[in-house]
Amino acid sequence: GGYGVLPAPAVKPIALAQVRKFYELLDPSIDIVGVGGVQSGQDVYDMILCGAKVVQVGTCHWIEGPKCFDRIVEEFEEICRKNGVKEMEEIRGKLKEWSKKGAALDRQGRKSEPKTSAKGGAKFQSTLDDSSFLLLSVAV
Numbered sequence: 072g073g074y075g076v077l078p079a080p081a082v083k084p085i086a087l088a089q090v091r092k093f094y095e096l097l098d099p100s101i102d103i104v105g106v107g108g109v110q111s112g113q114d115v116y117d118m119i120l121c122g123a124k125v126v127q128v129g130t131c132h133w134i135e136g137p138k139c140f141d142r143i144v145e146e147f148e149e150i151c152r153k154n155g156v157k158e159m160e161e162i163r164g165k166l167k168e169w170s171k172k173g174a175a176l177d178r179q180g181r182k183s184e185p186k187t188s189a190k191g192g193a194k195f196q197s198t199l200d201d202s203s204f205l206l207l208s209v210a211v
Contacts, residue, residue, distance in 0.1 A: 112147035114126075
């Protein structure tokens with residue numbers, strides 16, 4: 072007798088839009104938790120770009136188990152390393168407005184990138200404060 076559930080890929084754009092809108096409307100002293108559709112390091116990065124201070128992982132943990140946290144953190148660290156991010160405030164809320172030119176450059180850049188994996192590479196040495204780096208919580 073309940074309602075249906077939306078899968079992560081369907082929820083993520085809605086969650087990102089809500090995080091962004093709250094980031095724009097709320098006082099900067101209010102922390103925002105990015106929730107909905109988080110199942111990869113890119114999802115975490117996207118939530119932070121929209122303005123999230125912390126990110127919650129729920130369904131992914133339910134499906135993959137606790138090993139998802141190491142994978143997500145490795146993916147996130149690789150994205151930060153690739154983009155030269157050393158501190159979270161460098162990217163928090165820094166989402167750029169969409170433009171046709173920007174989208175074309177992004178597509179071009181992604182096509183020219185070699186496919187790599189975070190596995191087997193050097194461990195990311197972060198200068199980020201552990202308490203504000205990333206919160207992966209589990210909705211129980």
